[in-house]
Amino acid sequence: EAGVAQSPRYKIIEKRQSVAFWCNPISGHATLYWYQQILGQGPKLLIQFQNNGVVDDSQLPKDRFSAERLKGVDSTLKIQPAKLEDSAVYLCASSLEYLASGSLETQYFGPGTRLLVL
Amino acid sequence: AQSVTQLGSHVSVSEGALVLLRCNYSSSVPPYLFWYVQYPNQGLQLLLKYTSAATLVKGINGFEAEFKKSETSFHLTKPSAHMSDAAEYFCAVTANRDDKIIFGKGTRLHILP
Numbered sequence: 001e002a003g004v005a006q007s008p009r010y011k012i013i014e015k016r017q018s019v020a021f022w023c024n025p026i027s028g029h030a031t032l033y034w035y036q037q038i039l040g041q042g043p044k045l046l047i048q049f050q051n052n053g054v055v056d057d058s059q060l061p062k063d064r065f066s067a068e069r070l071k072g073v074d075s076t077l078k079i080q081p082a083k084l085e086d087s088a089v090y091l092c093a094s095s096l097e098y099l100a101s102g103s104l105e106t107q108y109f110g111p112g113t114r115l116l117v118l
Numbered sequence: 119a120q121s122v123t124q125l126g127s128h129v130s131v132s133e134g135a136l137v138l139l140r141c142n143y144s145s146s147v148p149p150y151l152f153w154y155v156q157y158p159n160q161g162l163q164l165l166l167k168y169t170s171a172a173t174l175v176k177g178i179n180g181f182e183a184e185f186k187k188s189e190t191s192f193h194l195t196k197p198s199a200h201m202s203d204a205a206e207y208f209c210a211v212t213a214n215r216d217d218k219i220i221f222g223k224g225t226r227l228h229i230l231p
Contacts (some may be wrong), residue, residue, distance in 0.1 A: 043208070
């Protein structure tokens with residue numbers, strides 16, 4: 001079974017530029033998560049999708065971050081414009097169900113995209 | 119609000135020695151607790167989770183954790199460390215089945231030959 005795929009693996013941009021990350025979850029997984037992991041900290045949930053609907057985006061900085069999962073499969077996270085403090089690893093995860101068991105369902109993580117904003 | 123505190127950002131143990139990674143939680147309701155491992159340049163992998171069944175939870179790779187309500191702790195242990203255990207370990211908590219998971223800051227485990 002293929003795991004969660006993310007691209008690119010690394011990205012370096014200058015502040016005020018735009019950047020987009022892509023995630024393809026495990027086939028059949030209804031729930032998709034985007035996390036931000038700043039160096040020295042644990043992952044912080046940015047947004048959670050159930051199929052193509054958003055179920056939690058309370059910690060997403062909506063003035064500059066956006067995410068979509070139009071067909072309920074793969075997803076894109078965008079930052080526009082980027083700030084220095086956005087330098088982090090962006091992790092995508094997926095899980096099989098949401099409504100049945102919520103966050104107790106095992107989340108499978110991708111390798112992440114490491115972003116450096118100069 | 120829920121939170122976890124991981125004691126020690128770095129822990130070093132000798133190969134073959136006991137591994138003990140500490141995690142204390144704060145939750146106003148009975149929590150669900152997790153331990154994740156992150157190897158270099160990889161995503162997180164679930165080691166084990168506590169979901170209010172047995173207080174001693176066994177996970178993968180020989181790890182286990184014990185939920186102690188009186189101490190609000192969920193420490194991770196392994197009897198004998200292996201070089202391949204070198205990684206970063208995250209404790210996490212959620213308040214209920216449908217809530218987001220809150221991660222600790224992580225503990226980097228170093229294994230000494």
